[in-house]
Amino acid sequence: MELHPSVPAFAFAVAVLAAVAGVVQRFKFPALPLYLLAGLVVAPWLDPEVIEPLPTLGLLMLLFSVGLEFGPDRIDEISGRASRAGLVDLLALPVGVALGRTVGLDWTSAVLLGGVVYMSSSAVIAKLIIELRRAAAPESELVLGVLVFEDLAIALVLAFFGGHGGALGMLAGALLVLGYLALARWLAPALARLLEAASDEFVLLLGTAFTVGTAVLFNALGVSEGIGAFLSGVMAAGLGLRDRIEHLFAPVRDLAVALFFLAVGVSAVSVFDGLPLLAVGLVALALLVKLVIDYFAAAAGGLGVRRRVLTSLYMVPRGEFNLVLGALALAHGERLVAQVAVLLVLASVPLGAVLIRFGPDWTRRLGPRKRRAT
Amino acid sequence: MRVEETVLPGVGHKFTVVTHSGDKVVVLVHQTGVREVYFYRDDEDDAVAELELSDEEARELGAILAGVLYRPEVSGDVRSRVKELTIEWIRVEPGHPCVNRPLADWLARVPGVHVLGILREDEALYPNPPPDLKVEVGDVLIAAGSRAAIDSLKRADCRG
Numbered sequence: 001m002e003l004h005p006s007v008p009a010f011a012f013a014v015a016v017l018a019a020v021a022g023v024v025q026r027f028k029f030p031a032l033p034l035y036l037l038a039g040l041v042v043a044p045w046l047d048p049e050v051i052e053p054l055p056t057l058g059l060l061m062l063l064f065s066v067g068l069e070f071g072p073d074r075i076d077e078i079s080g081r082a083s084r085a086g087l088v089d090l091l092a093l094p095v096g097v098a099l100g101r102t103v104g105l106d107w108t109s110a111v112l113l114g115g116v117v118y119m120s121s122s123a124v125i126a127k128l129i130i131e132l133r134r135a136a137a138p139e140s141e142l143v144l145g146v147l148v149f150e151d152l153a154i155a156l157v158l159a160f161f162g163g164h165g166g167a168l169g170m171l172a173g174a175l176l177v178l179g180y181l182a183l184a185r186w187l188a189p190a191l192a193r194l195l196e197a198a199s200d201e202f203v204l205l206l207g208t209a210f211t212v213g214t215a216v217l218f219n220a221l222g223v224s225e226g227i228g229a230f231l232s233g234v235m236a237a238g239l240g241l242r243d244r245i246e247h248l249f250a251p252v253r254d255l256a257v258a259l260f261f262l263a264v265g266v267s268a269v270s271v272f273d274g275l276p277l278l279a280v281g282l283v284a285l286a287l288l289v290k291l292v293i294d295y296f297a298a299a300a301g302g303l304g305v306r307r308r309v310l311t312s313l314y315m316v317p318r319g320e321f322n323l324v325l326g327a328l329a330l331a332h333g334e335r336l337v338a339q340v341a342v343l344l345v346l347a348s349v350p351l352g353a354v355l356i357r358f359g360p361d362w363t364r365r366l367g368p369r370k371r372r373a374t
Numbered sequence: 375m376r377v378e379e380t381v382l383p384g385v386g387h388k389f390t391v392v393t394h395s396g397d398k399v400v401v402l403v404h405q406t407g408v409r410e411v412y413f414y415r416d417d418e419d420d421a422v423a424e425l426e427l428s429d430e431e432a433r434e435l436g437a438i439l440a441g442v443l444y445r446p447e448v449s450g451d452v453r454s455r456v457k458e459l460t461i462e463w464i465r466v467e468p469g470h471p472c473v474n475r476p477l478a479d480w481l482a483r484v485p486g487v488h489v490l491g492i493l494r495e496d497e498a499l500y501p502n503p504p505p506d507l508k509v510e511v512g513d514v515l516i517a518a519g520s521r522a523a524i525d526s527l528k529r530a531d532c533r534g
Contacts, residue, residue: 069384077381126384135385136400136412136421144383196468196511203469244468246405306419360420367419 009050016042017258029357030131032124033350035258039265040346048263057212058260060229061253062123062320064211067233068242070122070144070151072181082145085301089146089315090153092293093118099285100337103278109334111161112325116341117286119154121319122147123257124349128317128356137360139310142301146294146315151230154321155181158227158328173223180214180231188238195239204248207236226324264323264345271342279339286344287351290315306366313359317352318344407432461490462524464515472532478505479532480515487519487527 020038021031039046048055075083096117100110125143134140159177160170195203211232218228236245291312298311318341326341376392386404393399398414400421407429412421427435437460466473472480477489492500492507493514500507509515517524 065384074381074383078383079380122384130385130404133410133424135382135402135404136388136410140385141380141382141388144385148383197473198469200469243405250406364419 006050006052009046010054012042013046013051013259013262014255016046017262021258030128030353031258032127032261033353035261036265036268036346036349039262039267040269041265042262043266043269046262046266048266051259051263054256055260055263058253058256058258058263059226059320059323060211060215061249062257062260063226063229063324064233064236065249065253066122066151066320067230067235068237068245069126069233070148071184071234071237072148072152072155073185073234073237074148075152078145078148079141081301082142083149085142085297085311086146086149088297088300089149089294090118092290093153093157095289095293096286099282099289103282103336105334105337108161108332109329109337111157112329112332112334113282113337113340115154115157115325116318116322116337116344117289119150119318119321119325120147120290120315121317121321121345121349122151124317124319124352125314128353129314132356134314134356134360137307137310139298139303139307139314142298142303142307142311143314146297146301151321155227155230158224158324161328172221176218176221176223177227177231180235184231184235184238188235189240192238192240195241200244200248203241203244207232207241207245207249210235224324224328226320226327264342268342268346271339275339275343276336279336279343282336282340283344283347286340287316287348304367306363309363309366310359313352313355316348316355318348459518460521460524461516461518463493464517464524464528466509466511466513466515468511470511472509472530473511474508475532476506476508477503480509480527480530481505484523484527484530486523487517489515489517491516 016038017031017035020034024031024034093114096114097110098114099117100113101107105113122144125147129135129140129144155177159174198206211229214228214232215225216228219225236242294312294315295308298308301311303311322341322345326338329335329337329341375394378390380388380390382388382402386402386406389401389403391399391401396416398416400412400414402410402412404410409427409429409432411425411427413423414420415422477492481487481489489503490501492503492509493516494500494510495512515527517527519527
């Protein structure tokens with residue numbers, strides 16, 4: 001009997017990931033950025049299509065986790081300082097849209113580019129903060145609060161611009177997204193008690209079916225499936241399942257997410273084909289714009305000079321939503337935005353990891369003057 | 375002592391504790407159960423000491439700090455008896471087979487355990503809870519008994 005071709009491909013992919021994780025562990029460096037780079041290297045020998053649906057599930061589960069952890073219900077829990085910073089950070093969205101209009105994009109593409117400039121990756125940043133042990137620092141609290149804002153803002157933007165069915169699709173998308181948000185806010189808490197006595201296995205299977213099913217439903221109605229997965233996470237949080245699902249899904253999700261990042265690296269190779277200089281310029285501008293705006297966002301959040309610099313460094317990594325926006329731009333026929341989105345992820349995740357790893361050492365001079373007694 | 379709790383989305387909870395003497399300690403409780411403890415001196419921007427604990431280690435240390443295992447003011451005689459007995463705060467997690475069952479069902483199969491009280495969120499403590507009180511998810515049972523008996527209470531299975 002012959003093995004299905006997906007099995008050897010899967011074995012190869014996981015072996016590559018294991019090798020990367022093993023090497024990186026020795027250097028106390030997070031593995032995620034190197035999965036991306038490893039994907040670039042092994043691209044000639046790995047066809048991500050063959051191991052589908054795992055990479056796609058990886059993205060959906062990533063977005064689900066973001067919805068679960070960074071959903072709108074967190075808005076009530078984050079501090080006023082983080083809210084002020086989140087509002088300043090929001091400026092990056094119109095700046096990005098203006099940038100898109102300046103280089104001659106139509107409105108939809110310009111909005112997608114605005115999203116690409118604006119969105120930092122909650123999933124990647126939270127993982128880096130945990131692995132590099134930065135969670136106790138005041139800037140981490142601010143950064144994680146701001147990310148809650150970003151995820152809500154992009155959900156609303158995608159509700160209106162994420163559809164690919166013209167005006168009708170736009171309306172359907174907006175209604176669907178707002179409907180899910182309303183259900184998660186008002187209906188889900190009432191149902192939470194029903195699930196308390198449910199077994200772990202039931203919750204795991206139901207959660208998976210609900211998430212993937214929602215993604216399929218959204219896609220069928222012409223709305224981004226990514227936003228469907230995100231809203232499923234918001235719904236699960238509303239159902240009071242946050243802690244349980246976090247425990248149940250973590251290992252499965254980590255495997256699928258690692259495969260997904262490897263697959264992004266593999267498919268990113270094709271982006272370099274005929275890469276216009278404009279795309280590279282836009283990537284550099286996107287990084288710069290966000291760095292500057294987030295410095296002032298941290299100032300609005302009441303942090304000192306050193307913590308402001310660190311805040312803007314922490315916000316560098318882009319991830320899941322960039323790839324969703326890139327896929328939408330491609331469906332819209334705008335290759336440039338897709339190239340910028342993928343290239344930005346590829347550049348910003350390793351760069352951000354280095355900055356978060358070494359930033360606190362490099363910025364020590366900016367800290368408050370020591371008042372050491374002599 | 376001042377304690378401030380904040381939520382870190384995607385990470386867990388952060389407790390900032392400023393002691394009477396002015397020292398600052400930050401305790402992070404990760405979703406995975408890992409605890410990180412940081413100690414800050416007031417003239418330094420970064421932590422001067424840090425400590426990482428597993429969930430079990432953190433509970434053990436917490437019990438020592440809380441004086442469950444050894445109270446400094448009691449005499450040696452009482453101490454040895456306290457050593458055999460332990461008091462534990464058991465949180466009822468979702469999916470526990472005895473959820474929504476009366477306390478009597480919990481205790482039916484585990485001799486040697488006393489539930490001293492039940493803490494329920496947003497409600498007052500139930501001291502000496504009646505046996506027909508239904509135990510809900512999120513309740514914290516304050517149980518006293520031998521370590522083995524308390525362990526079997528945690529694993530109580532009302533379905534059998």
